[in-house]
Amino acid sequence: MTYEFTTEDLKEIEKIKSRYPEVKPATLPVLWIAQNRFGHVDPDVQKLVAATLDLPEAHVHGVATFYTQYYKEKKGKYVLDVCTCLSCQLCGGYDMLHYLEEKLGIKTGETSNDGMFTLNQVECLGACGYAPMLQITNDKYVNNLTPEKIDKLVDSLKKGEEPSYEKMEMPLRKNN
Amino acid sequence: MSTVDWKNFEPVLIPDIKDLHKIDVYEKNGGYQALKSILTDKKKWADPKSVVNEVKEANIRGRGGAGFNAGLKWSFMPPADGGARYLACNGDESEPGTFKDRKIFEYNPHLFIEGALIAAYAMEITSIYVYIRGEYLPYIKMMEKAIEDAYDKGYIGKSIFGSSFNVDFYVHSGAGAYICGEETSMLESLEGKRGYPRVKPPFPAQKGLWGRPTTINNIETLSHVPAVINRGAQWFKNIGAPTHPGPILYGISGHVNKPGVYELPSGIPVIDLINEVAGGIRNGKKLKAVIPGGSSTPILRADQLEGITMDADSLRTVGSMLGTAGMVVMDEDTDMVDVLWRIAHFYHHESCGQCTPCREGTGWLEKVLLKIKNGEGEVRDLDLLLDVTTQMEGRTICALADAAAWPVRFTINRFRDEFEARCKKSVHALA
Ligand SMILES: Cc1cc2nc3c(=O)[nH]c(=O)nc-3n(C[C@H](O)[C@H](O)[C@H](O)COP(=O)(O)O)c2cc1C
Numbered sequence A: 001m002t003y004e005f006t007t008e009d010l011k012e013i014e015k016i017k018s019r020y021p022e023v024k025p026a027t028l029p030v031l032w033i034a035q036n037r038f039g040h041v042d043p044d045v046q047k048l049v050a051a052t053l054d055l056p057e058a059h060v061h062g063v064a065t066f067y068t069q070y071y072k073e074k075k076g077k078y079v080l081d082v083c084t085c086l087s088c089q090l091c092g093g094y095d096m097l098h099y100l101e102e103k104l105g106i107k108t109g110e111t112s113n114d115g116m117f118t119l120n121q122v123e124c125l126g127a128c129g130y131a132p133m134l135q136i137t138n139d140k141y142v143n144n145l146t147p148e149k150i151d152k153l154v155d156s157l158k159k160g161e162e163p164s165y166e167k168m169e170m171p172l173r174k175n176n
Numbered sequence B: 001m002s003t004v005d006w007k008n009f010e011p012v013l014i015p016d017i018k019d020l021h022k023i024d025v026y027e028k029n030g031g032y033q034a035l036k037s038i039l040t041d042k043k044k045w046a047d048p049k050s051v052v053n054e055v056k057e058a059n060i061r062g063r064g065g066a067g068f069n070a071g072l073k074w075s076f077m078p079p080a081d082g083g084a085r086y087l088a089c090n091g092d093e094s095e096p097g098t099f100k101d102r103k104i105f106e107y108n109p110h111l112f113i114e115g116a117l118i119a120a121y122a123m124e125i126t127s128i129y130v131y132i133r134g135e136y137l138p139y140i141k142m143m144e145k146a147i148e149d150a151y152d153k154g155y156i157g158k159s160i161f162g163s164s165f166n167v168d169f170y171v172h173s174g175a176g177a178y179i180c181g182e183e184t185s186m187l188e189s190l191e192g193k194r195g196y197p198r199v200k201p202p203f204p205a206q207k208g209l210w211g212r213p214t215t216i217n218n219i220e221t222l223s224h225v226p227a228v229i230n231r232g233a234q235w236f237k238n239i240g241a242p243t244h245p246g247p248i249l250y251g252i253s254g255h256v257n258k259p260g261v262y263e264l265p266s267g268i269p270v271i272d273l274i275n276e277v278a279g280g281i282r283n284g285k286k287l288k289a290v291i292p293g294g295s296s297t298p299i300l301r302a303d304q305l306e307g308i309t310m311d312a313d314s315l316r317t318v319g320s321m322l323g324t325a326g327m328v329v330m331d332e333d334t335d336m337v338d339v340l341w342r343i344a345h346f347y348h349h350e351s352c353g354q355c356t357p358c359r360e361g362t363g364w365l366e367k368v369l370l371k372i373k374n375g376e377g378e379v380r381d382l383d384l385l386l387d388v389t390t391q392m393e394g395r396t397i398c399a400l401a402d403a404a405a406w407p408v409r410f411t412i413n414r415f416r417d418e419f420e421a422r423c424k425k426s427v428h429a430l431a
């Protein structure tokens, strides 16, 4: 498939390039723009990024494959990244992962047949005090997971409703 | 016995002021006055060096994990030669158990921006980048907004406060890689490459971003700077533990009733932090173990904690470290074999693979621990694990290999019975 950036994307890319003394540093941000536009950065998208920045394809490919957040292939509409790292493990992260496997009828790493959900297990997401938790498609965090909270989440995602930013209070503060 | 008066401590990094993240509110509460002072008050601040000296005197020990005196690090920058110089602010925050810098992005972004600007002036830096892990999308947006507002008000840009100081400030988002928190890996990532740590020397102060002098500091470290400028080094040194002074953002997770981030002085007794601040162990259980400052810091048994406080010196006496002050608390039901296997899995997953001892070593640690966890281990596997750790430490480009080795060494040494029991089980089963 051939992909193209929109005029707005290209304008944004020019802005990004102006932040650095050379063009290479734009690789990560432009891969982000591409992934936000096309939903993934498969080899064809990597080609587009390389051509747009006039950088070798091998370089863009090397970068895209080094970082876990770039999707190297098409994923489900919602990617659920469940943290099972240290603090989440202690607080039931694996239980949540297994609950989701059962609920969605897929194994970790798989995408559901209807293309709605991809389920992953990930390393610490910097939300350890709110464990267990998951992240939806590189965006919102859902904290302090329970089976009930997962039920509600999956139901609303099926309706296309994404949760909003969940602000986690600092316990000693009262005036938030 | 601790003399640290943590109960009456007034937060400095995250004071309880509504909407402090908004630039107007920050200004109304004395924001950007430290920056103004160093740029305009020539009686107090003769030159950039005087700022470096004050910060050095305060002894702000790096909050990114290594605990190095920030001002001392700044003094390593070579004299300005008219070319580009960089400050790279480390907001990668990926060490398991660590979730504190995000509170600064959310609640007090301008404090961090002001601290970074002061650092830039002190080191005659021309551009600042803040590297934020890609998963922190909301915080990346918050920081972009805060930086835009500071540009609009003239705190960033050209002739700040009418002085000859010019500086630019940009956000750079990561994309999922723990290793990019290591300072030279972060520089590679900023340069648009895979995050392979660089061989040192040359150190970043000599050859950093694009071969130019660069200083790397953690977000919290830089956020301490404005108060040091406003209130003086002596004020900072009087807070908390004398050799590791100042407020700290403690992140507490695991089996406590009230997990979260708390701003308190350094040197608070570990037991007070768990029982009084974080509300004690969940479900009335007993405390079993604590990882004091992120997954790489050596684990401590509950019986080792008597009289131990949260600062480098005190933790060293029991063979651990303060690290990122991200404390992970474990109750009596915790299975140490499972925990250690999960930590080993993390480091294996995150090793960049450049160095053989790290690439192979982390793999071995995980594999052997999985075997033990599955009840198929033998007691001699424990010695194999310890042997692997000695072959990893100090033999690699970056400290990830050490970070992976320490938990294995210390968890096995401090919970040897538990590991042996799991191994013996299989021997009996086979007999
Ligand atoms: C494997 C590894 C990961 C690291 N991750 C982080 C991180 O996420 N955030 C951070 O501030 N420092 C991290 N560090 C420490 C940095 O290399 C560096 O020491 C620190 O950012 C310097 O800032 P400071 O002196 O203000 O602490 C890491 C170090 C290693 C070896």
Ligand code: SF4
Binding pocket: B179, B196, B197, B350, B351, B352, B353, B354, B355, B356, B358, B359, B396, B397, B398, B399, B400, B401
């Ligand atoms: S020690 Fe490990 S993570 Fe660090 S450079 Fe070597 S292989 Fe990469």
Ligand code: FES
Binding pocket: A083, A084, A085, A086, A087, A088, A089, A123, A124, A125, A126, A127, A128, A129, A131, A133, B096, B097, B098
């Ligand atoms: S361990 Fe899950 S967010 Fe840190």
